[in-house]
Amino acid sequence: MTDAGGSGWAQHDIHEHLAHVPHARALGVVMVEYRDGHCVVRVPYAEHLVGDPDTGVIHGGVITAVLDNASGMAVPREHLSPEQRAIATLDLRIDYMRPAEPRQDLLVTAECYQLTRSVAFVRARAWQAADEKLIASSVATFMLGANRATPPGFNNVGDAP
Amino acid sequence: MKLLRELRAEGKGQDMAALLERIPYARFLGIEVDRKGNELTTVLPFQEHLVGNVALPALHGGTIGAFLEFTAVIQLLFDTESERLPKTVDISIDYLRSGRPVTTYGRAIITKHGRRVANVRAEAWQEERSKLIATAHGHFLLTPMDE
Numbered sequence: 001m002t003d004a005g006g007s008g009w010a011q012h013d014i015h016e017h018l019a020h021v022p023h024a025r026a027l028g029v030v031m032v033e034y035r036d037g038h039c040v041v042r043v044p045y046a047e048h049l050v051g052d053p054d055t056g057v058i059h060g061g062v063i064t065a066v067l068d069n070a071s072g073m074a075v076p077r078e079h080l081s082p083e084q085r086a087i088a089t090l091d092l093r094i095d096y097m098r099p100a101e102p103r104q105d106l107l108v109t110a111e112c113y114q115l116t117r118s119v120a121f122v123r124a125r126a127w128q129a130a131d132e133k134l135i136a137s138s139v140a141t142f143m144l145g146a147n148r149a150t151p152p153g154f155n156n157v158g159d160a161p
Numbered sequence: 162m163k164l165l166r167e168l169r170a171e172g173k174g175q176d177m178a179a180l181l182e183r184i185p186y187a188r189f190l191g192i193e194v195d196r197k198g199n200e201l202t203t204v205l206p207f208q209e210h211l212v213g214n215v216a217l218p219a220l221h222g223g224t225i226g227a228f229l230e231f232t233a234v235i236q237l238l239f240d241t242e243s244e245r246l247p248k249t250v251d252i253s254i255d256y257l258r259s260g261r262p263v264t265t266y267g268r269a270i271i272t273k274h275g276r277r278v279a280n281v282r283a284e285a286w287q288e289e290r291s292k293l294i295a296t297a298h299g300h301f302l303l304t305p306m307d308e
Contacts, residue, residue, distance in 0.1 A: 021215075022211070023210060027223075050186055060230055065226065069213075072222075088259065091254060094251060099248070
């Protein structure tokens with residue numbers, strides 16, 4: 001994502017941002033709640049997300065993708081410079097507690113609990129509305145200013161696009 | 162588990178392409194598998210809906226994570242007959258480079274194959290095998306045939 005230089009960060013930008021992530025659109029991710037450093041998204045149950053055709057349970061990879069997506073959106077934007085707002089996932093660790101119930105929407109709540117000059121630490125959990133039982137939880141770290149993280153020619157020789 | 166039993170009945174117990182065809186989410190991602198003898202490589206051809214960042218453009222981190230998870234699970238199913246699909250207990254993904262809009266490949270190594278839990282490492286690359294774009298390691302719960 002690139003921001004217009006110098007412009008402030010407004011809440012509607014995150015909706016704009018979400019609308020421009022093709023994979024989030026393909027998964028059907030909808031923003032339910034947003035404030036700087038926190039978000040809740042919903043993924044309506046859909047046949048193409050099924051990982052086990054015998055039970056209709058959605059694939060763990062869907063949960064991985066949505067946790068990653070929501071965690072990235074929970075990185076606070078308001079006080080970051082436009083350059084810093086370009087983020088990249090460094091790592092994502094997910095614990096799966098239980099399979100999701102078939103034919104139910106998936107909800108993911110993500111919150112950024114620590115922010116340094118160059119790294120954001122985010123935790124998230126996936127659950128379902130019906131019983132609010134935890135399906136999966138994750139911790140992720142994001143590099144801020146990812147477009148400029150590596151000086152040109154440093155450590156990425158031969159890594160040209 | 163019907164799916165694996167059906168495949169075995171059709172003599173496709175080790176046909177991972179046939180398995181992927183029956184998993185809707187694998188079809189959605191477009192994952193393929195390339196088998197050379199007993200070596201498997203998973204293949205993720207580029208598609209527009211896998212993109213996470215249109216400006217770069219780059220594959221969505223979740224796409225890569227899901228692909229690595231499939232790579233690990235397919236290797237497990239290929240190596241041992243199981244009653245059900247392995248269940249992911251945890252997976253940890255390191256993102257090393259942004260995934261460019263080209264084909265991605267994956268390989269998995271089973272570090273430890275216990276009776277109930279397997280420890281698997283997986284890696285993904287694009288044009289150059291030595292330039293990994295992401296690695297993952299995870300634990301998977303197994304259901305052996307004799308249980």
